Amino acid sequence: MAHPVRLKLVNELVLGGAATATELAERVGESPANCSWHLRQLAKWGYIEEAEGGVGRNRPWRWVPVGNRWGSAGDSPELLRVGAELNALVLSQELALREAWDEQRLAEPEPWRHAGFTVQNIAWLTAEELAEIETAIVAMTVNKYGERFGDPAQRPEGSRPVRLVAWAHPAR
Known part of the structure; x- marks a missing residue:
């Protein structure tokens, strides 16, 4: 996963749905052969999988929604x-x-x-409370809206992909 091309490929599959190596190559500015190799590596570790409907080299890939840590x-x-x-x-x-x-x-x-929006804050928390916050964020995003990734019919009119990034760590 720790390769910029792989991160771009996964991002494209998350946002655009299933695609072939050739389609993804156009979107990320890489060669189809390079994308194909990186896609196979991502599949090897379970980040993506072959989607239905592919034949020969024209195989679409799709993202496997898993949490990453x-x-x-x-x-x-x-x-x-x-x-x-x-x-x-x-x-x-x-x-x-x-x-x-x-x-x-x-x-x-x-x-x-x-x-x-951007939110920045400092709070006095225990390790357990910080773990509760992580659980709440996952529940609010992945658990509540996760079905919208695989089923476009679940997406409300006017919705669009929104990037949510959160991190928390003890301050010095």
Whole structure:
């Protein structure tokens, strides 16, 4: 997962639905052969799978909705380092997308122009309370709206993909 092309491919599958390596190559600016190789690697680890309706090289792939967490307590030092690198890569991409939102915000329709937000706060919490917050965020996003990924009929009129990024860590 810790490769910029793989992150782009997964993002395209999440937002655009099932697609072939050739279709994805056009969207992410890579060759179909390179995309095909990265798609097979993603499938090997269960992040994506072949979608129905493919024949030969014209095989569509689809995202497998799973939560991702890298570098959890109890992992080896190597896995913790890899998790930290992947988190840094994901956050840098998300921050770039957030900056792009600021640049194009005024071109958005009025209801969307003010819908995006940034929240920054500091709270005195126990480890258990912080875990409760994570559970609540997952419940509010993935659990409540997760069916909309696989079934476009579940998406309300006027809805669009919204990026939600949250992180929490003890302050120094």
